[in-house]
Amino acid sequence: MTDPKRRRLLKAGGALLAAGSLPLSLVELAFGKDRREHFSFAYLSDSHITHVRGREFVRNWDRGLIRAVAESNLLDPRPDFIFYGGDIAQLGKPEEIDHGLEILSALRGEVHHVMGEHDYYLDLGEHWRKRLGPDHYSFDHKGVHFVVLNSILTFDDWTYHRWSSAAERMHQMARLDNPQGSPFMVGESQRAWLKKDLDTVSHDTPVVVFSHSPLQKIYKGWNFWTDDAEQVQALLQPFDKVTVLYGHVHQIQYNQIGNISFHAAMATAWPWPYPSSYRQQAAYLPKLTVNMNRADPFFERDATGWQFIDLDSGKVDVHYLLPGNRNRVVAWDGKAGHPVDTRYQAEADRIPPQTHY
Amino acid sequence: MGNRNRTNRFTGLMIMACAGLAAPALADEFTQEDLQRWQQEYRTVVDRGEKLFHGGLPSRNTVSCDQCHPNAANTHPETYPKFQQQLGRVAALRDMINWCIRNPLESEPLAADDPRMNALEAYITQERRGVALAPGKH
Amino acid sequence: MNGRFCTAGLLAVFTAAASAAPLGLPPVPVPADNPQSPAKIRLGERLFNDARFSADGKVSCATCHVPAKAFTDDLPVSKGFRGLTGTRNAPTVINAAYMKTLFWDGREPDLEGQSKQPPVNPVEGGLPDHAPLLEVIRKDPGYVKDFRTVFSVEPEDIDMDQVAKAIASFERTLVSGDSPFDRYYFGGDSGALNAAQQRGLRVFTGKGRCVSCHRIEQTQALFTDNRFHNIGVGFRKIRGREQETARQFLQAKRAGAKVDVAVLTREKVSELGRLAVSGNLTRVGAFKTPTLRNVARTAPYMHDGSLATLEEVVDFYNNGGRVRESDPLSPFLSGGIRPLGLDAQEKRDLVAFMKALTSPGLDRLATRGGRNHD
Numbered sequence: 001m002t003d004p005k006r007r008r009l010l011k012a013g014g015a016l017l018a019a020g021s022l023p024l025s026l027v028e029l030a031f032g033k034d035r036r037e038h039f040s041f042a043y044l045s046d047s048h049i050t051h052v053r054g055r056e057f058v059r060n061w062d063r064g065l066i067r068a069v070a071e072s073n074l075l076d077p078r079p080d081f082i083f084y085g086g087d088i089a090q091l092g093k094p095e096e097i098d099h100g101l102e103i104l105s106a107l108r109g110e111v112h113h114v115m116g117e118h119d120y121y122l123d124l125g126e127h128w129r130k131r132l133g134p135d136h137y138s139f140d141h142k143g144v145h146f147v148v149l150n151s152i153l154t155f156d157d158w159t160y161h162r163w164s165s166a167a168e169r170m171h172q173m174a175r176l177d178n179p180q181g182s183p184f185m186v187g188e189s190q191r192a193w194l195k196k197d198l199d200t201v202s203h204d205t206p207v208v209v210f211s212h213s214p215l216q217k218i219y220k221g222w223n224f225w226t227d228d229a230e231q232v233q234a235l236l237q238p239f240d241k242v243t244v245l246y247g248h249v250h251q252i253q254y255n256q257i258g259n260i261s262f263h264a265a266m267a268t269a270w271p272w273p274y275p276s277s278y279r280q281q282a283a284y285l286p287k288l289t290v291n292m293n294r295a296d297p298f299f300e301r302d303a304t305g306w307q308f309i310d311l312d313s314g315k316v317d318v319h320y321l322l323p324g325n326r327n328r329v330v331a332w333d334g335k336a337g338h339p340v341d342t343r344y345q346a347e348a349d350r351i352p353p354q355t356h357y
Numbered sequence: 358m359g360n361r362n363r364t365n366r367f368t369g370l371m372i373m374a375c376a377g378l379a380a381p382a383l384a385d386e387f388t389q390e391d392l393q394r395w396q397q398e399y400r401t402v403v404d405r406g407e408k409l410f411h412g413g414l415p416s417r418n419t420v421s422c423d424q425c426h427p428n429a430a431n432t433h434p435e436t437y438p439k440f441q442q443q444l445g446r447v448a449a450l451r452d453m454i455n456w457c458i459r460n461p462l463e464s465e466p467l468a469a470d471d472p473r474m475n476a477l478e479a480y481i482t483q484e485r486r487g488v489a490l491a492p493g494k495h
Numbered sequence: 496m497n498g499r500f501c502t503a504g505l506l507a508v509f510t511a512a513a514s515a516a517p518l519g520l521p522p523v524p525v526p527a528d529n530p531q532s533p534a535k536i537r538l539g540e541r542l543f544n545d546a547r548f549s550a551d552g553k554v555s556c557a558t559c560h561v562p563a564k565a566f567t568d569d570l571p572v573s574k575g576f577r578g579l580t581g582t583r584n585a586p587t588v589i590n591a592a593y594m595k596t597l598f599w600d601g602r603e604p605d606l607e608g609q610s611k612q613p614p615v616n617p618v619e620g621g622l623p624d625h626a627p628l629l630e631v632i633r634k635d636p637g638y639v640k641d642f643r644t645v646f647s648v649e650p651e652d653i654d655m656d657q658v659a660k661a662i663a664s665f666e667r668t669l670v671s672g673d674s675p676f677d678r679y680y681f682g683g684d685s686g687a688l689n690a691a692q693q694r695g696l697r698v699f700t701g702k703g704r705c706v707s708c709h710r711i712e713q714t715q716a717l718f719t720d721n722r723f724h725n726i727g728v729g730f731r732k733i734r735g736r737e738q739e740t741a742r743q744f745l746q747a748k749r750a751g752a753k754v755d756v757a758v759l760t761r762e763k764v765s766e767l768g769r770l771a772v773s774g775n776l777t778r779v780g781a782f783k784t785p786t787l788r789n790v791a792r793t794a795p796y797m798h799d800g801s802l803a804t805l806e807e808v809v810d811f812y813n814n815g816g817r818v819r820e821s822d823p824l825s826p827f828l829s830g831g832i833r834p835l836g837l838d839a840q841e842k843r844d845l846v847a848f849m850k851a852l853t854s855p856g857l858d859r860l861a862t863r864g865g866r867n868h869d
Contacts, residue, residue, distance in 0.1 A: 050419060058418045059833060060461065070826035071776045076742045108738075175411060177427035222427050270424065270461075273431035279488055280428070294431070298443040298460075298707040300830030305777070323777040324830060442720075445700050445711035459702070 037142040040310040042072040042109075043318075045085030045247035046267030048118060049100040051093050060300050061090070064268035065103045068306040071321060073108050079308055080141065082109050085247030085265045086116025086152075086212035092170050094127040101131060116212040116247065117152040117184070117223075122170040124159070125150075136190055138197050144206045144314060147197065151186050151211035151226050151246075158182040176222045176272075183220060184213040185227040194235055206241040206314025214246045216255060216262055219275035219283040224249050236260055241314040251303075252320060254330050255286030256338030262286070263309075263318045263330060263339065271303035290344045292325065293351070299324045399479070406480025409473055416462040422477075425461070429484035436494045447493075450478060516670070517854070519677030521715050523592045523667050529607065529660045531667060538641040539665025542658060548614045548628045550621030551576040556610065556662065559585040559619075565792035565857055566669065571800025575613075576621035582758065582765035584800035587793050589860065590786050592667040595721040599782045599798040602754055602772045606663035611655055612755050619759070625655045632658070671854035674788065679851075681714065688851055695848025698841050703812070705845075707831060708784045718788055718852070723769040723781035726832050727816025728797045730780065730825040733766035737779060737827070741767060745774060765799070779827040789857060791850045805846045813837045 047065040050058040072082065084104065089096035097119060104111060115135040119128045125135060135150035153159075159182075163169040172180055186194075201207065209215065215232050218224035226232070236242045242260045250267035251274060274291055275283035285291075294303050302324035310317050315332035318339075322328065329342040344350045405413075410429065412421040426432050434450050441448040443456060454477055455466035467474045516522045525531055542548075546555040559573040560566040566588040568574075573585045583599050591597070597609035614620035614628055622628060632638045633650040642648050646657045676696070678687035688696065700706045709718040733740060740763045748754065754772055758765045765771075769778035782798045796802040802811055807818075814820050815834035837845070 048424075052418050058420060059463075060418075060420070060830075063828060063830065063833075066826045067828070070737070071779070073738055074741050074776045074779070076745065175423065177423060272425070272427065275430075278428045278430040279485060296442065296707075298704070298831055300461075300833075302830065304830075321775075321777050327775060327777070440713065442710060442712075443704075443707050445706040445716075446713055460704075 038310065038312055039142050040075075040077075040079045040308055042075060042079045042082045042107075042306065042308045043085065043245065043265055044068050044072065044082065044104075044268060044306045045265040046087045046116070046250055046269055047100055047103075048087055048090040048267070048269040049096045049103075050090040051096050051099070057096070057099055058090075061269040062099075062103065064270075064301060064304055065100065066106075067301065067323065068268040069103060069106050071323075072306055072308065073106070075308060079109060082107050082111045083210060083245070084111055084113045085210070085245070086114040087118040087247060087267075088113075088116070088128075089118050091167075091174060092119055092122030092127075094123075097127055097131060112146075112148065112210075114148055114210050114212050114247065115150045115152060117173050118170075120150075120152055121159075121173040122166050136193065144208055144311060145198075145201050147194065147207065147209045149186055149190060149194065149209065149211045149215075149232075151213045151215060152184045152248075153187045153190075154182040154184060181223060183225055183227040184223055186211070186215075186232050187228070191228065191231055191235065194232070198235060198239075201239070203238050204240050206311070207236060207239045207243070208311075208316065209236065209242070209244045211244065211246045213248045214253070214262065214264065215244045216257060216286075218249075218253070218285060219281070221278070221281050221283075222272075222275055224275055224283075233257060233260060243316040245309070245316070245318075252292040252328065252330070253286060253289050254318070254339045254341075255288055261316060261332065261339050263316060265307055266303075266305040266320060266322065268304055268306060288338060288340075290341045290350065292322075292328070296324065402476050402479045403483045404480075405473075406476035406478070406483075409477055410480055414458065414462065414464070414473070416458075416464050418463045420462050422457065422462075429481045432481045432485070433494075434478070434482045434485050435488045435490050435492075437492065439493045439495065450481070454478070454481075517672035517677075517856075519672035519674065519681050519716050520590070520593070520670060521717075523670055525667060526605070526607075529663060531664050532645065534641065535645045535661050535664045536668055537665075538638075538645050539661035539663065541638075541641070542662050543665055545631075547631045548620060548622070549576045554620055556588075556613070559613075560588045562860065565589060565789050566860075567793045569794070571795050573619070575616070575619035579618040579621070581616070581618045581760070582762055583798055584795065586785055587789060588666050589669050589671055589854075589857070590717075590788050592670055593717050593786070594719070594783075596783060598755075600754075600758065600769050600772045601723060601783050602758075606666050607656070607659045610659045610662040610666075616755055616759055628658070629653060629655065669860055671789065671856045671860065673856065674854050675851040676848070677716070680711070680716070689847070691844050691847040692851045694841075695844035695846070695851075698837065698845045699848055702841065703835055703837060703845055704831065705812075709787050718786045719784040721784065723778055723783055724829040724832070725768065725778075725780040725782075725825060725827045726812070727825050727828055728780075728782070728801060728811070729766045729799050730817075730823070732799075733763050733780070734823065734825075736763055737767075740764060741770060741776075741779070744771060748774075768798075780825060781827075781829065787849060787852055789853050791853050792857065805849050806842070809837070809842045809845050813842065 048061050049065065050061055052058060088100035113132045115125055115128060119125065129135060136148055138145065138147045140146070159169070163172065172178055175181070211226070213226045214224055215226050215229045217226070217229050237259065239259065244260055244262045245265065246262070247265045247267070249264045250270065250272040251264060252266065253262070253264035255262040271292070271294065274285055276285050292303055296302050303322070304324070305320055305322035307318050307320050309319070312332070317329065317331040320328040320330070328344070330339050331342050333340040410422040414421070437450040437453070438447050440446070441453065444452060451469060451474055454474065458464050459466050543556040546553050546558065548555060554576045559568045561568050568585050571584060572580050572582055574580055586599070591606065597603040597606060603609045603612070611625070615622050615624055632642070632653055639650050642653050642657060645661065648657065675687045675692070678684040700711065708720050708722070708724060710716065710720050711718070744757060744764050744767060747757070758771050766780055769781040770776065791805065794803060796808050802808050811818060812832070813835045815824065816828050816832040817824060
């Protein structure tokens, strides 16, 4: 007979996973320890819907988004809303954005969107804005102030004067490791808007900021980077509880800089290696992050997924749902003062990590 | 390019590699100019590989290698040959290149002696230069 | 592999010479707390075939795992007491010893856990609990003698753990490799596969991508990855009802509903697959990869027995996880399931290859099982 420990593990595996994949805690926490209400939202990102020809789109990326939508529709209790973290499209084509939004229309609930560079650099966001509205805005929900920024702008010279066509510009920006690329930024006018927006918010209000690129500097070579990150962080500095949620990097990342917690979203399309795996350049992955593994690239959903997030007292717990891998939870640890992986944070608790890349 | 030519070049590269280790005492069979030219020849193939890797392969669905492997990261050429469960056997790097061409790219695999395969291997390995060989490693 | 497993020379039971695993298979893992012994195996075999362990006295393990039918029952879904049917196809017991989880949804971690469930399932054995089964054993002088020999227990101390251990020990003897494929691939006999079968092997490991889940390695081939995948089977039964089915079932489960009863008695709940066991939302409709050894002898196929022939199975995969190309695809489909583009010849070759996975010892296993049938 299987030894009792393994047996317990296998049996309990169900229960543990259930706790990791269903917000059972909501049932208890709905009555809240403090005046703020506890709630959750789902968070999907980076689907890179790619038009091939005629009515054909890349099947792999379509299936990733279709599956994330179907799975997130199973959340019970229902999340209050859904966030989409940007890069619906691969090359910014209207037919790609439309096809992605058609798949997303199956989501049960209201969806908020962030602009990604793949949505922007063909027509400078025209079709995206036509379908989805402004690219930066804020709103309040159950005592939390949410801010959405367009963080994938860059120097005007690169955007307006470098390329012979809009399609060429889009192709250049779509290549992640492009030596002719240009760093992302929020830009002066949005920062001014953000400052004004935050002026009316009390400092004990939890603030959650959504951007596509990380509002921290990780690796410039792949644009895991926002050039004016420090200036944006400075505007968020006065608040007690701040969380930045971003897409773009297609991998689990989390970090703490001062009062600001950072969490990245998985892509529904494909995973990216960690920048530290590129041996010809130095990179700055947050030390805190326990890297995700690549289970098996045969399975198209390997190291892809989606997440739901619950807000307990204004701090964020991110539940990663990973079809090809074991689910993970990165939760706020009040004692440590930063987010931790609830299962793998301690060195001794880690499964044999992937080391080669 | 004929097969004989390629063989000669390959031999040349091998000699260069050995000579590199034994530098600075060069034999009189080849010159500094030879070394530079061979390096340039090599770079030409690496550059061709880089282009193929970034959308230059015929891909039925437009997907390209660099979409998942920026700077050929996570291709870990130093770990081949190794057991690969998708294939059920110990595989070489080129087997995995062809696996990717057939699956994510939904296209026809390359012949083992296709110059494009050669170029892809050159680019991938060049981006991983300096890492110790670790065959079989997962 | 867990450190507490050892590998006993249990195959000696079969043939005088056999002390190693058959060609193509690793040694059978045997848990340290349930070592093999000839007396325990004989007891397990008798228990396996005893139909008194059911509400109508007609259903034994061997009812659905018929020795003469490669330890399956030829039925899409199995028939329990009073002819009641469940939702799942009976998998073969042959080589189940290598499985890392048992049942299509992996709800039990080992053979010992597996055999306790069917006698008390309302559409299988139909017993209210294990008490009547233990009562039969305790009143049977033959069993009393055997349990005393094997477990050193008096009748009143006979329990289900011992019953399950004996059955598991018997099942661990039902292993078979040495198929034409094994002789070709591992045994160096290039004539063991004909030309079509050899081409089929290339499709299996190449364009067909079968090997990604039905694993072949360099020295052994279990033809399973012991993982769970949604390949599209059964989707039509739950289509559009996934949300309410999952919500209702998971709520019922939290309130104490039994998984094995729910999945075998409710068709839609059955189609939740691994989700019903783990609660993990990424496992909707995911079922365990079965071994393909002896697959030509274990029709019909899939967790619900919905495909009658190997040709239908190949078409199902070739259509990207659906019976017809015009059928809708499950949104929960596993990554890796996509149209394969196999032509008629490649499909024929693939079927020919699967027919080369039949072990020569099957009939001997069956005779053995049949001889002791009660």
